Amino acid sequence: MSDIFDILLSINFWNAALRISTPLIFGVIGALVCERAGVLNLGIEGIFTAGAMAGWMAVWLGAGLWGGVLVAALAGAFFGLIHAILTVPLGLSQHVSGIGVTLFATALSYFTYRTALPDVSSPPRIEAFKAIDVPGLSDLPIVGPILFQQTPMTILALVIVAVTAFVLYRTPLGLAIRAVGDNPSAVESQGLSVYGLRIGAVVVGSSLMALGGAFLTMSAFDAFFFGMVNGRGWICIALTVFASWKPGKALIGALLFGAFDAFQVRLQTEIGTIIPGQIFLMLPYILSIAALVLVARKADYPRALLVPYFRGQR
């Protein structure tokens, strides 16, 4: 029992928890931005893969780490635009279109990777982001080593949460985005473009999702592997519901998830092989379903989520 407390009290553990939750923070904020505008984006799993591949490949080709981040975001925006065109002006099923984007983005990423690197036995590595000390802040007791001895992408994720919360709740643009997900005809009667707002939100949200993927290949690891996203995108969709579509709660949800994941890895080494490893690997998915069940009754879906809007139609 004391072992468990030792784990939970160690700074090292919480630093790992924040690191592990970083891709989820990007993903859940991205999904939240799309859904707040009324569009479910099930392309997320493929967009993660595309961001992971595109970002990594850009760095591998010599674009520099921040160049890679930019390329990943653009790749996300590209697939987001496809999903947005299919679901917003064309009003197609958001479920099927999202699955289509996931299949397309995944297949295109794998095909591109294999075509660029036809016969490599082990995936080539890049010089990935390293943990940095934020001057002045990393020396703070407890909080310093947890929050400010991270890779720049983790700090970027935290900044994006704050920016998203600010834009959504403190700016006219945010009001319009929230309104377009609740009552699009009211937005149009204000003379704003429902299509423009929704397409914009999906494109921006998808870029954020792609950054989650890029974190995997450029910060957590330094290479691209097939199947490395491994359901993280779907977990983000579940976390968005769990977070009631609020950025602050989304951050907490992702952190809880990261903490749980970091905890189970440490627990696994403590317990050893009494319990099969697959049980531990199943836990994130089971936890996501449990989180959905927990909030199902009171989930406050954006009212126009999944509902296509056609101009001039009441």
Added chain:
Amino acid sequence: MIRFEPREPASLKRLILIPTIAAVTALILASIPIAAAGLSVFEAYWLMATGAFGSLFTFTEMLTRATPLILTGLAAALAFRAKLWNIGAEGQLYAGALAAVAVGSGWIDAPTYVLLPIVVFSGALAGGLVMLGPTLLKTRLGVDEVVTTLLLNFIIILFVQMMLEGPMKDPMGMGWPQSEPMLDAAALPKLLPRMRIHAGLIIALISALGIYILLKRTVWGFEIRAVGENANAARHAGVPVTGTFIKVGLLSGALAGLAGVGEVAGLKGYLTADLSPGFGYSGIVVAMLAGLSPIGVIFAALFIASIFVGADSMSRATGVSNYLADLIVAMSLICVLISGIFLRFKVRFIGRKSVEGAGK
């Protein structure tokens, strides 16, 4: 300004024309990545065509590949008809395969005419039960079934890995995580000597016909369509909506489970954790290409199967990655979604003024 006007029920001609146009468009678009990979487009397609249709052997290989795709396609088509978004056919397929191997690899010893039906039924039951969970969560608690079925795919595949490394591991498997081989009495018979094509294809074709009759000719089929079009209106009209969802969920999962049965009892003979190269997800593409029509699913599955088998053959000959097949399949889905608009709506290009008039 574009305006969509609903069409009358689509004619058979358009039902066939639209997915054909989508498939051809996807093939044309795929020439971009083929050219980018440095291959002549015509050579690539020629290799793909001969790879799928060039000989009796390749043709039977294509039919063998189509077998699970027909079943997962039906699973998606039936569920989507009721707007039950079962994206979990991949997991249900593994559950079916696991159950088939569990009862068919020595646990029960019986002659073929007893054992084979038990194996087939267990696989279908396992797939159905896996889908029952998300369906009940949807009808009882309002939990979105898309995410639960997607997440279950990962849970089930991990469960299969756990069983294959633990209780169900073949002691004679040289340490590989694979199940014991199925008994000869539990195997689906081969349809042709020296070919891999097996009786799973017959099961798939009968299932397609069965689902067609169910949807077209029975009260229950009418209820499924009513729930899919408008669940609230159906409820007011006295259709048992919850019961319909549960029945659709069970049947959809069972169809995907049958796909798993075919792969282990007809093709592989034992279970490994890489049994399916994404048949569950491809089934969604099959269903959409078919316009959710059970008979259409057969033809869509044949198309997708020839892409996969053809691309494998092309890849072996040229070294171009066979992820090209996944790319064509994904693009077919997106193309059929877009062209579906022309199926359901008349697309009119009109001035902005007349729209404003119509809105009032």
